[in-house]
Amino acid sequence: MPGTGEQDRTDRVLTVPNLLSVLRLAGVPLFLWLLLGPQADGWAIVVLAVGGATDWADGKLARLLNQYSRVGELLDPAVDRLYILAALLALGARGVVPWWAVAVLIGRDLVLGVCVVVLRRYGYGPFPVTYLGKAATFLLLYAFPLLLLGQADNAWGHVALPLGTAFAVWGVALYLWSGLLYLGRFVLAMRAGPVVAGAGTGRGTPR
Template sequence: MRPTCTPVTPVSPTLAWSAGTVCPRWHDEHVTQEPVTAPVPVASAAAQPVASDRVWTIPNLLSFFRLAGVPLFVYLLLGPEADGWAIAILMVAGVTDWADGKLARMLNQSSRLGALLDPAADRLYILATLIAFVIRDVVPIWVVAVILGRDVLVGFSLLVLRRYGYQALQVNYVGKAATFNLLYAFPLLLLAVGTSGVAPFVAPLAYAFTAWGGVLYVLSGIAYVRQVFEIAAADSSHPMS
């Protein structure tokens, strides 16, 4: 008896679509993979948690709280140059960044708004911090140019996705690792350029986190753009009827 067909695993765990449906290859030499020609969006509720339209959830409140800290963080860096308080805000932002995703899964409070707020807060912190660091000569301007160029490229790819009727792809693991490294690099960079006795010891860690985070950030952007154009190419080759 021939096996029933099952959905293809997406090319990447970050893709929110599937290239089609195939039948699994058994030991029977007559059973072969038979891809369906048309790409279809993944819509299985069992495969992914269902995102709701709720606004006032605990994870969303944490994301709002994190966003509200961005202007205060920039003021502390550029106004009184209260680096200690700025570092404290970064640490709180890092904790809430971890907590909102964890709570969304634990409390079943995933939402469409949360899926937008979480990466938006991360991007704002990264961009605001880098601009403030350039003004204070903590990092060179080319670092901001590379990070900003990556985000512009990803933004363009999002427009391509919209054109083909797809939503934004989920943040991939490389992107999460990049954000983690950069958010931990920033307070270390402040300590490294300071006058405290720990500056010589944290400097190597600060530059390592910055370099590794920057490389991963660019690589995640390239992977994201590549996935978007793979989706667009497949959709153009197999138009939906």
């Protein structure tokens, strides 16, 4: 089931993990421009690598420093989605990724976005991040730079292209499967009904 509106998170905004997430967010338009403007694939891969490193670091630091927050809980997966969206649109425009795959993956996120809006109206929080969803994101974020490297007509390209294709196939499969699991949680929440505040607990419970 999705979490209720009240969770064991703080309302802090200025935390080290959140600052790292904002840094990653600032890299999204730069990443997109590098791919579509000068087509500087090497620098785009560097930006993506830095984003991946800070993605790992903000989760690690949140645990070490006990700096979990509601902002970070929403911002971290949102930035991941933006990197995936930017990479999909750029690689689709350059003919590296077929447009049907772009449409399927973006459609998955649009459907889940609508589900989140409905859940909030019912008093639930966003979908909790699952390991399957993180694994799918991990595979896709590794697939994109490998697919870019695979466009080069050299030894590196000949090795990177099949690896990138494999990462992409598994990433797309897990991305869609995790989307189905989230939809299952959405259906369970709708069957449970709206959340009502528990007496004296400050937490919501399904009605």
